[in-house]
Amino acid sequence: MDTSERTLIREAARGNDAAFATLMREHRDRVYRVARRVVGSHEAAEDVAQQVFITMHQKLETFRGQSKLSTWLYRVTVNACYDHLRRQRPQAELDFERVPAPQATPTERVATTEALARIADHIQALPAKQRTTVTLRLCEELSFKEVAHAMGCTVGTAKVNYHHGIRRLRQVLQHQKAVEHAV
Amino acid sequence: MPCDRWEARLLDFAEHDLPPAEAARVREHVEACESCRDELEQLQTVRRAVAAAPLPGPGPQEPHWGAFEARVLAQVRERRAARPSRIMQWLVPAGALAAVAVLVAFVGRQPFEAPATTTYAVATTQTLEAGEVAEIAASLDLAWDPPLEWDLSVELADLTDEGVRSVPTLLAQGSGTQSWATLGENGGEALGTADWWDELETLDAETFDALLNQLEQPVTS
Numbered sequence: 254m255d256t257s258e259r260t261l262i263r264e265a266a267r268g269n270d271a272a273f274a275t276l277m278r279e280h281r282d283r284v285y286r287v288a289r290r291v292v293g294s295h296e297a298a299e300d301v302a303q304q305v306f307i308t309m310h311q312k313l314e315t316f317r318g319q320s321k322l323s324t325w326l327y328r329v330t331v332n333a334c335y336d337h338l339r340r341q342r343p344q345a346e347l348d349f350e351r352v353p354a355p356q357a358t359p360t361e362r363v364a365t366t367e368a369l370a371r372i373a374d375h376i377q378a379l380p381a382k383q384r385t386t387v388t389l390r391l392c393e394e395l396s397f398k399e400v401a402h403a404m405g406c407t408v409g410t411a412k413v414n415y416h417h418g419i420r421r422l423r424q425v426l427q428h429q430k431a432v433e434h435a436v
Numbered sequence: 437m438p439c440d441r442w443e444a445r446l447l448d449f450a451e452h453d454l455p456p457a458e459a460a461r462v463r464e465h466v467e468a469c470e471s472c473r474d475e476l477e478q479l480q481t482v483r484r485a486v487a488a489a490p491l492p493g494p495g496p497q498e499p500h501w502g503a504f505e506a507r508v509l510a511q512v513r514e515r516r517a518a519r520p521s522r523i524m525q526w527l528v529p530a531g532a533l534a535a536v537a538v539l540v541a542f543v544g545r546q547p548f549e550a551p552a553t554t555t556y557a558v559a560t561t562q563t564l565e566a567g568e569v570a571e572i573a574a575s576l577d578l579a580w581d582p583p584l585e586w587d588l589s590v591e592l593a594d595l596t597d598e599g600v601r602s603v604p605t606l607l608a609q610g611s612g613t614q615s616w617a618t619l620g621e622n623g624g625e626a627l628g629t630a631d632w633w634d635e636l637e638t639l640d641a642e643t644f645d646a647l648l649n650q651l652e653q654p655v656t657s
Contacts, residue, residue, distance in 0.1 A: 268516065270509055277505060285499060286491065295495025299504065306508045307515070372485045373492040390451075391486045397453065416447055423482045 259318055266313040273313075277306050280323060283393065284330050290388040291334040293377050297341075301333045308333070320402075327395070327403035331385055338381050375425050383418030386411050438475035439465075446472060450479045 258279075264272035284305050289298035308329050316325065376384055382404070389400045401411040438446060442465055448454045449462040466473050491497055 270512070273512065274505055274509060277508060278501075281501060281504070282498065289491045289493075294493050295499070299499050302499070303504070303508055303511070307511055310508075310512050311515075373489040376486060376489060377492045387486055391483055392489070394487075397451075412453075419447060419479060419482055419486075422486065423478050426482060426485070427478070 258322060262313055262316060262318070262322065265310070266316075273310060276309070276322070280326055281306070283323065284326055287327065287330050287388060287393060288334055290373075290376065290392060291331070291381065291385050292337050292341075297337055301330065301337050304333045304336075305330050324399060324402060327389065327393070327399070328405065331389075331403050332405075334385070335381065372422070372426075375422055378425075379418050379421060382414045383421065386415040387418040387422070390415055438472045439469060442466075442469070442472050443475065446476050447479050450476060450483060 258276070261272045261276050265276055281302065285298055285302045288301040288305070289295065292298055292301055305326065309326065312329075316322070376387060379387065385404060386400055389395045389403055390397070395403065397408050397411050397415070400415070401408045404411060442462065445454065445458070445462050446466075449459060449466075452459075454462065466476055
C-alpha cells in the first residue's frame, strides 16, 4: 500500500470525510463492477456497494494495512454480495435449467439464441461461487490466491469453482453455436 | 472431444497455472492433438469473451457517482452522530465489565453449586497467534456465516497484528470443566488486573461490544 493511501486511511478513520470520499472514489468502480457481476442488477449492485463503503468506514480504524485496501475490499464486497444473494435466494441461480436442449423446437431455438446473446447473461446464470471466481479471475484479473482470499476459501476450492464455471460457459457457447447453425 | 488424460490440464495451461515442465508436456501434446488443440482454443475464447463482457442486466454501466457518494456520506454521518461520545463508549462497557467482575468475585466466594449444564465464556489473559484466531473462530461455529467469521478474524487479527499479544480471550468456549467457581477465580483475577484494562483501552467500540457479548453469552457444555 502506498503512503498516500495509508495517510488517507488514517485520516478517514479519524473522521475526515474528504479523505474517506477520496478512498471511496478510488475503489468504487471495482466494488460496483464486482457487485454488479455477482448480484446482477444495477440497483442491487448499488445497494451492495453502499453497504461495502459503510462497512469500510466502520472498519477503517482496525485496518492495519497488511494487505492492500483493494484486496480487503474485494473480500468485503464478496461477503456483501452473498448476504444479498442469501436474502434473494428464490431468484438466484436460475437460468441453466431453463436452457432448452439442442433438440428443442425451432421457435425455442430462436428464443434460446436471443436469450443467450450475451456472455454477460451466461455468467449471471452460473451458480454464485462459480460466477464470483470467474468474475474475479477474468474481469478483475486477480490471481487464484487473491480470488481465494476474497472468497474466504482455499486456492484449491477457488480453482475448482473457476474450472466448473469456465467449462459450463464453454458448454453454453457450444450449445449456442449449435443452435445458431440449426436455425 | 479432448483426450481424457489431458482435458483437466488444458484450462490450467490456458491459465498459465502449470509448472514449466508440465506446461511443456501439455504444449507438446496440444501441438500434436487436434481435438485438444480445439478444446484449448475454445477455452481461450471463453476466457476472452468473459473478460470483455459488459456488465449484466439492464441499467447503466455505472451509478450516478455523485448521488452515490452523497448517500454513503450521509449514512456515515448519521451513524457517527448516533454513536455515543468517546467517554460514553468507555464508561458504559467499562461499567458493564465492572458489574461482571463484581458478580464474578462474589460468586467465586460463595459456596455456590453451578447448574451442571451451563458454563460461561471466561475472560482470561492469553497470547493469540494467527492459528489460534482460526481455532477460536471455528470453536464459535461461525463457519456457516462467512461475513461474521471474517469480521471476527479481522478483529482478532488486527489485535495481534497491532502487537497486542496479551489480550483477554474473547471467547474461550466452555469446555465442561469450567464452572462458575473457575470463572470467579480466573475471570475475576483477569478482570482485576491492570493489564486487562490497559488492553481494553486499545480496543475499538465494536471489538469491545463483541467482548461484552461473549462474556454475557452462556455456553452449553
